[in-house]
């Protein structure tokens with residue numbers, strides 16, 4: 001209950017400014033306001049091919065947003081969310097309950113709601129991205145808790161990413177899966193675009209990984225199984241994500257993962273795409289090669305899943321090095337797996353990090369892989385069984 005109070009506090013004494021104000025929360029007053037909101041939004045690091053060094057810097061800045069931690073780590077089931085936690089059409093593949101399914105936000109099949117800022121109470125900032133800030137928010141009418149991402153149109157324009165954002169909205173709003181961050185809706189005023197997102201109660205997976213250094217095999221396997229389930233869903237819809245990495249994965253209140261950031265994803269009905277995008281460490285060889293060979297399909301996500309599996313288990317990406325060396329290692333598929341990684345896990349990594357995209361293990365076969373089966377039986381969390389059904393993860397241990 002104390003946690004609920006904590007979260008409720010996050011909404012206290014907050015005034016939302018509307019359309020005419022420059023900033024969403026310029027009149028916000030925080031009682032524990034250590035991190036006041038700066039108005040400047042950095043456009044630095046805009047380049048899509050961020051170097052390894054770039055990648056390392058970002059999370060440190062993110063970790064410094066201390067006042068979001070309170071909310072993120074709060075183990076809450078808000079009354080509004082409890083009502084929304086009932087299961088629905090899709091049974092999650094790996095035992096994590098589906099959340100937020102019957103919300104007013106979500107469940108509006110016939111008449112899409114006309115959203116505006118006044119319908120939300122704005123809470124604490126949850127984080128800051130390249131083009132905007134994300135706030136905890138609550139729909140006034142229902143008390144439904146969500147995350148509101150605020151993007152400034154002028155900055156999107158300057159960054160030349162309007163198209164990309166439009167694509168992100170278009171794609172993400174059609175996706176409904178327990179391991180994919182739900183986009184409930186969007187609206188805009190003259191200056192800003194607002195995205196109404198599912199609130200991922202346990203924050204960024206990247207932070208969890210950095211805190212724990214590397215995940216135990218059971219946890220890595222369960223995360224990878226959830227990733228595979230989400231990718232299977234995406235690929236069936238002919239969507240490839242193309243930017244799979246820990247920074248783009250959030251963690252839900254029950255410790256389940258939520259893929260976010262569809263900025264680089266693309267609808268691929270039949271054709272193969274040729275754009276360069278994503279972070280170097282996670283780029284598959286076919287995306288690095290120039291010329292005729294530089295085509296790729298949704299198999300790019302399988303390579304990235306291999307990199308992710310490795311990073312979960314080892315604590316760093318397999319090809320991490322200088323930019324030139326990383327590129328060289330990727331095109332040759334050169335990496336070594338430390339001794340402490342189990343043979344089963346090594347085997348899955350080997351079957352994902354295959355130079356020839358067509359020869360990578362299929363998503364259906366990942367589900368049946370011995371390493372996954374060992375740690376995620378019958379769609380139930382092995383760990384969950386072992387602890388008598390109590391959901392636990394690292395952040396539980398920390399608090």
Ligand code: ATP
Pocket residue numbers: 062126127128129130131132133134147149181197198199200201203204247248250261
């Ligand atoms: P980029 O601009 O490259 O997408 P980013 O992913 O960090 O960077 P945002 O997606 O704008 O940027 O999110 C900023 C931060 O806010 C995230 O890193 C995360 O900590 C937090 N955040 C974003 N969305 C949510 C959410 N739905 N629930 C909880 N926290 C969130």
Ligand code: MG
Pocket residue numbers: 129248260261
């Ligand atoms: Mg993001």
